[in-house]
Structures are given as structure tokens and as C-alpha cells.
Amino acid sequence: MAELIVFIIFAAVALVGAVVMVTSSNTVYSAIGLLSAMFAIAVLYIALDAHFIAAVQVIVYAGAVMTLFLFAIMLIGVDRPEDYGGVSVGQKVMTAVVAVGLFAVILLAGKAAWVTGSSAFGTPDLNGTIENVADELFGTWTIVFLSTVMLLTIAALGTIALAYFGHGPKDEEATL
């Protein structure tokens, strides 16, 4: 019963946050909507016994990624009404049709390829503690983990390169 109440409340928060993010004309409100959706998804992770993933979700997404987004909004500025225009009613209707159609197709595909006999394999009461996740991560997927380390290093270097060489139009020939 408690799980049902938690699911209904936080699923509603996630959906409302997502809709606010898409429809709000102010970029800051979009960021707040995405933030609330991410927090709600973190709570749903806890309801699914994925405690470590929930903590990482809050730290990485709600913390680092949203801070980066708000920082970029601060650099770019929010009072630019010309950024919001240019979408006709026809485009809005088409977008709604595509989104609802995609939702229906995903549900149909999921129903067709449903995974059954779930408790036949795996551990029945899986608990996503740090220990369990780390056993799998550093046991089976060590090379993949190391390559993500490389990926993050390359991303940081690329960001530094973009910030360092990305001067205005006048300096473009001088630096490149």
C-alpha cells in the first residue's frame, strides 16, 4: 500500500515536471521542472531497492548536471523572447501526435515482447547496495569501467579545448 502511494505521488511529480520542462517558455522554469522530475525518479529508484543508483542520480543529475545547465542559462541569459517563437500550431499538433503515437508504439512493442517467468532466474530479493553493484562493476565490467574513466577524461579535455580556442569571429583565424 505504501509503495502504491509513493509510486502515484512521485510518478505524478515526474510527469508534471517533464511537462513543465517542455512547455514552459522560461528556460529557468524548464530547468526546475527537469530537476523535480530527476528527484522523483531518484525516489522511484529507492522504491525499486536501487539505493546506490538513487544516490548517484541525486549527486550526478540533480547536483552536477543541473548546476551545469543553470550555469549555461546564466551565461546565455533568459530574457530572449525571440528564442521561444517560430513554432506554429501545426508543428505543435504534429509533435503531440508523434509523442502520443510513440508512446502507443512503445507500449505495444513492450506487450508483444514481454519478459515472462521473471522469478525463474536471478536473485529474487535483489538489493542494489554499493557492495552488490561494486561486485558486478569491478568483477565483470572492469574494462568497461576503465573506458568510462577515459571517456570522462576526454570529455573534460574537449571542454577545455572548446573554451580555450572558441574565441569570437575576429580571433578565429588567429587561433586556429
Next chain:
Amino acid sequence: MTVTVTWYLILAAGLFSIGVGGVLIRRNALVMFMSIELMLNSVNLTFVALSKNLGLIEGQVAALFVMVVAAAEVTIGLAIIVAIFRRRSSANVDELAEMKG
């Protein structure tokens, strides 16, 4: 009435569809980027829900790797958006058409 994995999958499908709609309808590069983040989050929710349902920890490991890729993607993407903004003074993707033939 208990919460089954189907509910989580339906919620994830709904969030993914909203994200697709956001990418299609918004012309602000930042909001398009946020919609992509929402889609990645909904896929993570699918991974974790099925991990719980099947009793396999691999789903949570996959969600962790998706988060790493999303973090790297946000770093590079926002740097590109800010670099474009410094050059063009606009974050509207419709105005970035100088390579159009």
C-alpha cells in the same frame, strides 16, 4: 493493489515520449538538451525496474554507465552551446543554418 514492473515501464515510456516531444517542438538548444537528458533518465528507470523484476544486478550497472555517458555528453554539449552562443549571440537552433546548401 501492488505496484508491478509494468507501471514503472509505462511511466518510463511516458517520460520518454514527453522528451521526444520536447526535442521536436522546442527551438531553444538548452531545452532540447534537457529533453535528451529526460529521455536518458527514463531509459535508466526502465533498466532499474527490470533489474528489480528479473533479479539481475546488470541493469543497475547499465544505468550507471548511461549516467557516465550522459555526464560526458552534458559537459561537451553545453560547451558547444556556449561556444555557439558566443559566436552567434543566439541559442535558437533555427538560426544555425549557414551550412545549408
